Amino acid sequence: xxxxxxxxxxxxxxxxxxxxxxxxxxxxxxxxxxxxxxxxxxxxxxxxxxxxxxxxxxxxxxxxxxxxxxxxxxxxxxxxxxxxxxxxxxxxxxxxxxxxxxxxxxxxxxxxxxxxxxxxxxxxxxxxxxxxxxxxxxxxxxxxxxxxxxxxxxxxxxxxxxxxxxxxxxxxxxxxxxxxxxxxxxxxxxxxxxxxxxxxxxxxxxxxxxxxxxxxxxxxxxxxxxxxxxxxxxxxxxxxxxxxxxxxxxxxxx
Amino acid sequence: xxxxxxxxxxxxxxxxxxxxxxxxxxxxxxxxxxxxxxxxxxxxxxxxxxxxxxxxxxxxxxxxxxxxxxxxxxxxxxxxxxxxxxxxxxxxxxxxxxxxxxxxxxxxxxxxxxxxxxxxxxxxxxxxxxxxxxxxxxxxxxxxxxxxxxxxxxxxxxxxxxxxxxxxxxxxxxxxxxxxxxxxxxxx
Numbered sequence: 001x002x003x004x005x006x007x008x009x010x011x012x013x014x015x016x017x018x019x020x021x022x023x024x025x026x027x028x029x030x031x032x033x034x035x036x037x038x039x040x041x042x043x044x045x046x047x048x049x050x051x052x053x054x055x056x057x058x059x060x061x062x063x064x065x066x067x068x069x070x071x072x073x074x075x076x077x078x079x080x081x082x083x084x085x086x087x088x089x090x091x092x093x094x095x096x097x098x099x100x101x102x103x104x105x106x107x108x109x110x111x112x113x114x115x116x117x118x119x120x121x122x123x124x125x126x127x128x129x130x131x132x133x134x135x136x137x138x139x140x141x142x143x144x145x146x147x148x149x150x151x152x153x154x155x156x157x158x159x160x161x162x163x164x165x166x167x168x169x170x171x172x173x174x175x176x177x178x179x180x181x182x183x184x185x186x187x188x189x190x191x192x193x194x195x196x197x198x199x200x201x202x203x204x205x206x207x208x209x210x211x212x213x214x215x216x217x218x219x220x221x222x223x224x225x226x227x228x229x230x231x232x233x234x235x236x237x238x239x240x241x242x243x244x245x246x247x248x249x250x251x252x253x254x
Numbered sequence: 255x256x257x258x259x260x261x262x263x264x265x266x267x268x269x270x271x272x273x274x275x276x277x278x279x280x281x282x283x284x285x286x287x288x289x290x291x292x293x294x295x296x297x298x299x300x301x302x303x304x305x306x307x308x309x310x311x312x313x314x315x316x317x318x319x320x321x322x323x324x325x326x327x328x329x330x331x332x333x334x335x336x337x338x339x340x341x342x343x344x345x346x347x348x349x350x351x352x353x354x355x356x357x358x359x360x361x362x363x364x365x366x367x368x369x370x371x372x373x374x375x376x377x378x379x380x381x382x383x384x385x386x387x388x389x390x391x392x393x394x395x396x397x398x399x400x401x402x403x404x405x406x407x408x409x410x411x412x413x414x415x416x417x418x419x420x421x422x423x424x425x426x427x428x429x430x431x432x433x434x435x436x437x438x439x440x441x442x
Contacts, residue, residue: 008419008422009418010422011418011421011422012403012418012422015403015421017402017403017418042369042429043425045370046369046425046428046429047397047425049378050378050393050398050428051397051398053373053374053375054378054382054393054397054398055375055378055379056285056289056398057288057289057292057293058285058288058289059284059285059287059288059302060298060302063288063305063306064281064284066302066306067281067284067305067306067309070306070309070310071273071277071309071310074310074313074314075273075313190303234298234299234302236299237299
């Protein structure tokens with residue numbers, strides 16, 4: 001084995017990837033070649049530094065939850081009625097228990113998820129699953145808002161966040177908290193956000209962030225209206241979205 | 255290539271997996287997958303999206319998977335997802351040219367000294383970020399994630415001999431970048 005061959009094999013030798021015969025040949029040459037000895041030392045040093053010093057990025061704990069939820073959704077039999085698969089998911093996935101209350105004022109009973117949060121997530125999942133995201137598909141708030149007239153006994157504020165990267169893509173009539181509610185759909189890359197809006201009628205929502213089975217849910221009450229946003233979007237972007245909605249829907253003082 | 259690289263054994267399983275079994279087999283690769291995606295895509299959100307997409311694809315494609323190295327199989331899918339994302343976002347970006355003069359200016363013992371002084375987590379990070387994708391990914395797969403040459407070959411779809419030569423070149427280039435780091439005033 002000549003010098004060039006050995007030079008070529010040094011990395012594989014140090015990585016323990018050579019078979020025994022080749023190892024012996026490399027070692028025989030290196031023993032008598034000062035240049036190769038030096039290269040070997042340098043390379044050894046380099047490999048050790050790479051392995052010990054290079055930062056390794058760690059996945060956020062949310063990612064695993066998100067992936068499991070996505071897998072569970074993908075494995076739900078498409079033929080089953082949606083409410084059955086959702087009911088099965090509640091039980092099987094332990095959705096009702098897997099809760100993290102991150103931003104907390106307090107709610108009555110530690111770890112209890114208001115039913116409306118579960119309903120909102122179920123609505124979001126169902127809308128994506130049965131491919132019925134929108135009744136009215138439009139990126140124009142002046143088309144979406146009038147569409148609700150006559151279907152609801154109130155008029156939801158419809159804002160478009162397209163300039164901020166969260167375009168409005170449509171609206172849908174949905175049922176939440178035992179009543180018809182407006183659902184606005186926003187998009188962020190491949191992800192969708194459902195924003196439910198309905199009159200609070202004295203039942204205000206605590207301002208809480210729930211992490212439900214990989215979905216983020218945030219509810220709040222403002223100007224006599226309840227708002228609840230649901231998405232599988234990452235927490236940071238989800239909070240940004242909610243903040244922008246809150247700013248733009250804030251009631252103007254009388 | 256005729257010189258012998260030995261072929262190690264890898265874990266195998268057979269048959270179909272249920273969803274919980276799939277999770278049990280593949281979720282342990284989550285950290286490795288995220289690390290590769292993050293190094294290739296350079297931001298958290300894209301890396302998370304790519305990893306999730308890879309899991310969904312793997313899950314759907316699993317019935318077509320017939321045993322073999324599960325980690326390599328999964329990392330192959332992930333890498334494809336990452337490159338699809340890169341293609342979409344990168345048409346306007348040109349890689350920084352490699353400055354041969356700077357990188358070869360100093361004599362050998364100077365270089366060795368400079369390397370020893372400069373090799374730390376920060377310079378490693380900077381240097382690795384500067385490498386072309388094909389060099390960066392091979393270092394991440396082998397040196398950071400510990401994939402054997404044979405597994406790396408499977409993920410990248412190249413012969414083992416090419417893994418050996420490309421890894422050697424990638425490390426050489428990384429070393430040169432470390433030596434060149436901070437030679438110029440530190441970049442913002």
